[in-house]
Amino acid sequence: MNMMNSVRKKLVVIGNGMAGMRTVEEILQRTPGMFEITVFGAEPQPNYDRIMLSPLLAGDKSFAQIVLNSLEWYEANNIKLIAGEAVVTIDREAKLVIGEAGTTRPYDLLLLATGSNPFVLPLPGVNRPGVMTFRSVADVEQMLSIAAPGKNAVVIGGGLLGLEAAHGLNLRGMNVSVVHLMPMLMERQLDAASAHLLERKLTSRGMNIYTSANTEAFDGDGENGPVRAVVLKDEQRIEADLVVMAVGIRPNATLAKSAGLATDRGVLVDDAMRTSDPAIFAIGECVEHNKQCYGLVAPIWDMAKVAADHICGVAEPVFSPIASGTRLKVSGIEMFSAGAFMGDKSTEDVVLRDGARGIYKRLVLREDRLVGVVCFGDARDAGWYFELLKNGEPLGELRDTMIFGPVVASDDPDDALAAMADGAEICGCNGVKKSTICKSIAEHGLTSLDDVRARTKASASCGSCTGLVEGLLKLSLGTGYAPAAVKPLCKCTSHGHDEVRRRIKGGALKTIPAVMQALEWTTPNGCGSCRPALNFYLLAAWPGEYVDDAQSRFVNERMHANIQKDGTYSVVPRMWGGTTSAKELRAIADVVEKFDIPAVKVTGGQRIDMLGVKKEDLQAVWKDLNAAGLVSGHAYGKALRTVKTCVGSEWCRFGVQDSTAMGIALEKTTWGSWHPHKVKLAVSGCPRNCAEATIKDFGVVATEAGWDLHVGGNGGIKVRATELLCKVTTEEEVMEYACAFLQLYRMEAHYLERTAPWIERVGLKYVQEKIVENAELRLSLFKDFMHAQKFARTDPWAEQAADQQAGKKFNAMAELV
Amino acid sequence: MMDGMRVVRDFVDVGALEEIPSLGARCVKTAMGDIAVFRTADDTVYALRNQCPHKAGPLSQGIVHGDAVTCPLHGWVISLQSGKAMGLDTGCTPRFSVKVEHGRVLLSVGVTA
Ligand SMILES: Cc1cc2nc3c(=O)[nH]c(=O)nc-3n(C[C@H](O)[C@H](O)[C@H](O)COP(=O)(O)OP(=O)(O)OC[C@H]3O[C@@H](n4cnc5c(N)ncnc54)[C@H](O)[C@@H]3O)c2cc1C
Ligand code: SF4
Ligand code: FES
Numbered sequence: 033m034n035m036m037n038s039v040r041k042k043l044v045v046i047g048n049g050m051a052g053m054r055t056v057e058e059i060l061q062r063t064p065g066m067f068e069i070t071v072f073g074a075e076p077q078p079n080y081d082r083i084m085l086s087p088l089l090a091g092d093k094s095f096a097q098i099v100l101n102s103l104e105w106y107e108a109n110n111i112k113l114i115a116g117e118a119v120v121t122i123d124r125e126a127k128l129v130i131g132e133a134g135t136t137r138p139y140d141l142l143l144l145a146t147g148s149n150p151f152v153l154p155l156p157g158v159n160r161p162g163v164m165t166f167r168s169v170a171d172v173e174q175m176l177s178i179a180a181p182g183k184n185a186v187v188i189g190g191g192l193l194g195l196e197a198a199h200g201l202n203l204r205g206m207n208v209s210v211v212h213l214m215p216m217l218m219e220r221q222l223d224a225a226s227a228h229l230l231e232r233k234l235t236s237r238g239m240n241i242y243t244s245a246n247t248e249a250f251d252g253d254g255e256n257g258p259v260r261a262v263v264l265k266d267e268q269r270i271e272a273d274l275v276v277m278a279v280g281i282r283p284n285a286t287l288a289k290s291a292g293l294a295t296d297r298g299v300l301v302d303d304a305m306r307t308s309d310p311a312i313f314a315i316g317e318c319v320e321h322n323k324q325c326y327g328l329v330a331p332i333w334d335m336a337k338v339a340a341d342h343i344c345g346v347a348e349p350v351f352s353p354i355a356s357g358t359r360l361k362v363s364g365i366e367m368f369s370a371g372a373f374m375g376d377k378s379t380e381d382v383v384l385r386d387g388a389r390g391i392y393k394r395l396v397l398r399e400d401r402l403v404g405v406v407c408f409g410d411a412r413d414a415g416w417y418f419e420l421l422k423n424g425e426p427l428g429e430l431r432d433t434m435i436f437g438p439v440v441a442s443d444d445p446d447d448a449l450a451a452m453a454d455g456a457e458i459c460g461c462n463g464v465k466k467s468t469i470c471k472s473i474a475e476h477g478l479t480s481l482d483d484v485r486a487r488t489k490a491s492a493s494c495g496s497c498t499g500l501v502e503g504l505l506k507l508s509l510g511t512g513y514a515p516a517a518v519k520p521l522c523k524c525t526s527h528g529h530d531e532v533r534r535r536i537k538g539g540a541l542k543t544i545p546a547v548m549q550a551l552e553w554t555t556p557n558g559c560g561s562c563r564p565a566l567n568f569y570l571l572a573a574w575p576g577e578y579v580d581d582a583q584s585r586f587v588n589e590r591m592h593a594n595i596q597k598d599g600t601y602s603v604v605p606r607m608w609g610g611t612t613s614a615k616e617l618r619a620i621a622d623v624v625e626k627f628d629i630p631a632v633k634v635t636g637g638q639r640i641d642m643l644g645v646k647k648e649d650l651q652a653v654w655k656d657l658n659a660a661g662l663v664s665g666h667a668y669g670k671a672l673r674t675v676k677t678c679v680g681s682e683w684c685r686f687g688v689q690d691s692t693a694m695g696i697a698l699e700k701t702t703w704g705s706w707h708p709h710k711v712k713l714a715v716s717g718c719p720r721n722c723a724e725a726t727i728k729d730f731g732v733v734a735t736e737a738g739w740d741l742h743v744g745g746n747g748g749i750k751v752r753a754t755e756l757l758c759k760v761t762t763e764e765e766v767m768e769y770a771c772a773f774l775q776l777y778r779m780e781a782h783y784l785e786r787t788a789p790w791i792e793r794v795g796l797k798y799v800q801e802k803i804v805e806n807a808e809l810r811l812s813l814f815k816d817f818m819h820a821q822k823f824a825r826t827d828p829w830a831e832q833a834a835d836q837q838a839g840k841k842f843n844a845m846a847e848l849v
Numbered sequence: 850m851m852d853g854m855r856v857v858r859d860f861v862d863v864g865a866l867e868e869i870p871s872l873g874a875r876c877v878k879t880a881m882g883d884i885a886v887f888r889t890a891d892d893t894v895y896a897l898r899n900q901c902p903h904k905a906g907p908l909s910q911g912i913v914h915g916d917a918v919t920c921p922l923h924g925w926v927i928s929l930q931s932g933k934a935m936g937l938d939t940g941c942t943p944r945f946s947v948k949v950e951h952g953r954v955l956l957s958v959g960v961t962a
Pocket of ligand 1: 072327
């Protein structure tokens, strides 16, 4: 054994990081057992994925998940790891390295992989506790020891690394400010327009961005106490419990330099990654090759191959750097850049900007070849561009369409998807790669979009990558993929109602134009079918926030009256639970006479309908009715209509509960709510059911023991009796169940779908699971309903009568008679 | 020969463009009945008789989208450019000349040929 050992050459690696260990892996692949390998690492941990420090900080990954080479791996490969001890001396004469704890090792070949050091601003207060850099696990641990919701963090540097740190700290609940020296963020990757988009996006997440901001000092407790604020040159103070400097890196060449190796910015190496001493190789961020230093892993992987070939003596390739791409690892913000994206005199740009959607793409061309690319807001095609860039083929005809991505370049969008690299990220929100999705489909036999969402989370958040995920299902399953045929909402879109509702919520879409943009509507402003639907979906999704769009309402809802076939209107005031008074009846009688209203009729919903009101009289009619305390009955709307009641225990000899009072309470709580379609309620005082509660959307029937709750009835063209939802005992429960039911219906039914077809579609069981069996959900639905009602219980008549401007729509614009 | 025909029509100022909601319409009363003046998303204005070719529904009360309006009564879609019913429906509503100058809506009540 000893014999063997002494025969084997000794390879010592300084730096237990990504470059060093990749090279060792490459060596083991080529000539296993050729070397006796010793690795010195200044960090106490085994080699981990430094790139993943951002997700580690954000809490998306644990340390165990980012380890690249476990301690067992070192052991299994007979590698001696000396972790936690930095090498301080290289004695080239004696071919020895000496660690800071005195550990001495001889070498035949030495590999330097000492990485780089984060640049530390030489400013007053830089040594205060709480001021740190972002390079290692230790840094992340230090940040997390301070980070807490509500505390203040300041990140110096608005480049890739700084923004990833800011994002992570933001997710940890800190108030984050980014201080950036340049006038725009990520000036090395973006131009002014896209940097502005980025800034807007980050600001909307609650970050404060200071650009053109020069840091002067770190202020804090006493002389050397913890940091409390960052002071800028213009004397602004930004509160800080934590300061992260991410202002750049410097190759770590100190050790090499003190050993007398040729260095400049980094350790100088030739095309074989050999330093000025033939027994010493260097690799990774510590090197300088052809005046170039590196800060990304892709070129480092190439260096590792070249070095391994030479070290093992199996081949003699030369290192020639290829372009590499960067992505911003901030969930929900897609950004990719690669190659010579800055451009110069010899290049030309092809630019696509879509301000509304926050998309920016710049392709940099030189002599008909793609040499640089920047994608912001939509990096779906990044992989494809990167391939084009690496291939370096003349673009020819592609030039005209390439800015729109491969989808246009190829007739079949699936081709582009098939051509996409396995590692390409499909879902930006959840960071899911193409290979992950394809593997899941194969391994778990997934056949639907929902399956994929459940398994991988791909497209489960904002949903903008849904098309790509479906494409992968198609690629993987071929004809076996039969997407549930969803009926599009209307001919302006291919999306169904559910998808539209999901995207509104998931994508935080808050206006009709925003929905149409994001979901790629094919018409500029929709049609008479989708606009009212979107208006309702937005109203339901964002109560109190969404501003109702009158022009997307059907005429009845815009005029707050029912248009009749002759173009006149009918007006129906609300009568709570079907009750009225002399005063109200008198006001109605007066109005009928005053405005010469031709017909008056009692409706099936226990109220009074005035028919034949002229458009120009509407406002005055409402004014008079309002004065008597009458409000709109919403008899015209996809809204809560009536709550029909019987007289109940107050008057009826059979009555077992006060159905009228229950009905009034229900109507006072639910009136004004908008729904996918009209909604009618009824309350009967005993099972004789005189209020016909069993053909209503929500029917309540009193029993000796309490109340039976019925749902999904309809008395219209297609009569449908209700189904029993459940039995409850108290009035409070009736209220809670009723509101929860209405809320579930509002949030999940398709526009223009009444409760009866909705329940037939989803099944009573589904509704029971949500409303009856899940008390927590019921309560939260109830609360959501009550919240929305805060904004809905307003009388549109009063509003319209008060609003002079609104009044105009009832009158002619001009009279040319 | 030209009797009774006004070749050069008079445009009448019927109000400011702002008085018509974007993607909406307002009516102008004339001796020949109501004329609906529509405003599209890009601020183009169109004028049609306020009567649907189907059953005379008030088109000014419909939903305006693109260069068309959906009638409030039975959902026919009428082209604002031609006054013709679109899709499978047939019928036509008279058009009127209308234009916007300096933010004012100018309407000519002679029927466009
Ligand atoms: C937060 C973060 C995010 C990043 N994101 C990306 C990304 O998205 N894409 C990308 O391509 N790149 C990214 N990078 C850069 C990438 O991590 C580096 O390019 C890569 O780690 C460089 O590898 P290296 O081995 O040269 O250096 P390192 O991985 O830093 O390894 C050097 C090791 O040497 C040790 N060492 C130094 N001196 C001595 C000594 N004297 N004795 C013993 N040990 C010593 C150090 O402690 C360290 O462990 C990111 C970096 C960070 C910090
Ligand atoms: S439902 Fe019962 S309580 Fe109500 S009126 Fe009819 S019989 Fe009387
Ligand atoms: S009147 Fe216009 S569609 Fe019937």
